[in-house]
Amino acid sequence: MRNDMVGTKGKFAMYGAVLAGVLLALAQPAAAWDDWGYGGGYGGYGGYDSFDRQEDRESSEESAREAGRQVRREEVEKKKEANAAEHAAYTDAIMAESKASVQAPRGVYYRKPGFISGEAPGSGAQVIEESGVKVFYEQGIFWVKQGTQYVVVNAPYGVVVDTIPAATTRVANRQGEEYGYFFGTFFQRKDKKFVVVKPPVGMNVTYLPDGYITEGAKDGTIYKVGNTTFKPVFVLGVLVYQVVAS
Amino acid sequence: MPLKKSAWLVAAACISLTAASGSARAEDKPSIEPRAERILKAAVENLVAHKSFMFRGAVTTESALRVGQRIEYNGTVQAAVRRPDRVWVKNDGETARGSNWYDGKSLTHLDLDNNAYASWQAPSNNDELFEKMKEKLGFVLPLSPLMRSDLDKEIFKKIQTGFYVGETVVNGNTCSHLAFSQENIDWQLWVDTVVPVIRRVAITYKKQPGAPQYAVTFTSWDFNVMLPDSVFTFEPPPGAMRAEFEIVKQ
Numbered sequence: 001m002r003n004d005m006v007g008t009k010g011k012f013a014m015y016g017a018v019l020a021g022v023l024l025a026l027a028q029p030a031a032a033w034d035d036w037g038y039g040g041g042y043g044g045y046g047g048y049d050s051f052d053r054q055e056d057r058e059s060s061e062e063s064a065r066e067a068g069r070q071v072r073r074e075e076v077e078k079k080k081e082a083n084a085a086e087h088a089a090y091t092d093a094i095m096a097e098s099k100a101s102v103q104a105p106r107g108v109y110y111r112k113p114g115f116i117s118g119e120a121p122g123s124g125a126q127v128i129e130e131s132g133v134k135v136f137y138e139q140g141i142f143w144v145k146q147g148t149q150y151v152v153v154n155a156p157y158g159v160v161v162d163t164i165p166a167a168t169t170r171v172a173n174r175q176g177e178e179y180g181y182f183f184g185t186f187f188q189r190k191d192k193k194f195v196v197v198k199p200p201v202g203m204n205v206t207y208l209p210d211g212y213i214t215e216g217a218k219d220g221t222i223y224k225v226g227n228t229t230f231k232p233v234f235v236l237g238v239l240v241y242q243v244v245a246s
Numbered sequence: 247m248p249l250k251k252s253a254w255l256v257a258a259a260c261i262s263l264t265a266a267s268g269s270a271r272a273e274d275k276p277s278i279e280p281r282a283e284r285i286l287k288a289a290v291e292n293l294v295a296h297k298s299f300m301f302r303g304a305v306t307t308e309s310a311l312r313v314g315q316r317i318e319y320n321g322t323v324q325a326a327v328r329r330p331d332r333v334w335v336k337n338d339g340e341t342a343r344g345s346n347w348y349d350g351k352s353l354t355h356l357d358l359d360n361n362a363y364a365s366w367q368a369p370s371n372n373d374e375l376f377e378k379m380k381e382k383l384g385f386v387l388p389l390s391p392l393m394r395s396d397l398d399k400e401i402f403k404k405i406q407t408g409f410y411v412g413e414t415v416v417n418g419n420t421c422s423h424l425a426f427s428q429e430n431i432d433w434q435l436w437v438d439t440v441v442p443v444i445r446r447v448a449i450t451y452k453k454q455p456g457a458p459q460y461a462v463t464f465t466s467w468d469f470n471v472m473l474p475d476s477v478f479t480f481e482p483p484p485g486a487m488r489a490e491f492e493i494v495k496q
Binding site for chain 1: 344355357360362364383384385487488489490491492494
């Protein structure tokens with residue numbers, strides 16, 4: 001009977017040890033919480049005797065963690081500043097590069113005439129023969145191969161394309177003739193395709209094509225892009241640009 | 247394009263009170279609650295009585311997206327009026343920023359975003375200017391109906407129904423809240439109970455998709471102020487582009 005009692009106590013001691021191990025194992029995730037700043041809690045409480053020591057230890061640990069967090073915060077701030085500077089430089093470059101970008105559709109694939117790329121237009125590009133020259137058309141942009149490179153050219157009048165870019169603006173004149181306008185190029189529907197036409201005189205557009213030159217004419221300001229001349233006009237109180245010569 | 251749509255809304259807001267088409271037919275006698283009529287009359291007579299005034303206001307303009315969602319744009323409006331032939335109005339908002347000068351001979355509109363302006367040989371007084379602008383240029387000055395010298399007569403011609411909603415506070419001023427209905431718009435007015443000054447106006451375009459609203463809460467009014475000619479004289483800003491108006495109707 002005594003032996004049984006001792007045996008029972010021994011079993012309790014054994015179960016206690018196992019239970020302590022399990023609790024210790026379960027206590028591990030609490031350390032992970034601490035990494036996120038979740039300090040303290042009841043898990044480490046060891047009674048009044050150890051309280052002060054534990055508080056000291058936790059205080060020094062917390063100081064170390066705070067120092068680590070401060071380093072990380074500074075790193076994040078530095079990264080933010082670098083990103084902001086990079087973004088500002090990028091934006092400035094875009095603005096300097098393209099005056100039209102101020103009013104033109106945003107987030108649109110566009111390359112202005114003269115842009116050179118070492119990469120060929122995508123496999124979906126339409127190939128057009130124009131006066132013996134092979135022209136590649138892709139998303140409103142016309143490319144011509146020069147040596148090993150490809151250069152963006154003005155849209156050749158009269159060529160027929162299968163599609164027009166999604167960002168094409170629909171414009172119409174007073175006679176009800178509709179055109180598609182995309183960065184200085186005018187498209188007119190022809191059956192199920194689109195033909196590039198000369199900028200129609202009198203047509204109003206909401207933004208100027210890239211690379212325009214401003215001139216102060218006697219009767220007002222005019223803008224020239226290649227052979228096309230625009231003038232600013234208020235229509236119903238909204239500023240637009242009217243083709244006056246092409 | 248939201249900007250265009252909003253510009254239209256602002257323009258429409260300005261013509262609504264006096265120039266909305268489809269006015270009440272002569273045989274349709276408007277049904278206006280006497281109390282509402284009395285307060286409205288006092289408010290417009292107060293405006294008409296002054297030879298000059300200035301105001302500022304906070305503007306909200308709604309625009310309905312194709313999917314039905316309504317977007318609210320905020321801005322401000324400032325105006326100076328000297329009867330019979332001087333007006334200056336500036337609107338500064340999320341969708342459009344413009345300033346307008348009328349000196350009794352010509353009207354100049356400056357697009358502040360694009361630094362572009364155009365001038366138009368205008369009629370010889372304010373009331374004719376407001377009418378001809380709409381006809382010839384296709385747009386109107388913000389809140390121009392409130393600047394008319396015949397507002398006290400014109401405003402009642404379009405109203406079909408009107409009633410007193412109750413008493414409320416606008417910008418710390420206790421106001422009478424009035425509601426009116428016309429053929430194409432519903433509009434509400436908040437008139438100060440101490441002096442008959444308009445503290446807020448809200449216009450609902452009930453026949454437009456989404457029934458958008460244009461509202462102005464007036465933040466200040468100054469009556470009989472000295473307004474020199476220079477207030478109404480346009481000076482082109484540096485580098486401004488000179489444009490022209492397209493005349494809608496010859």
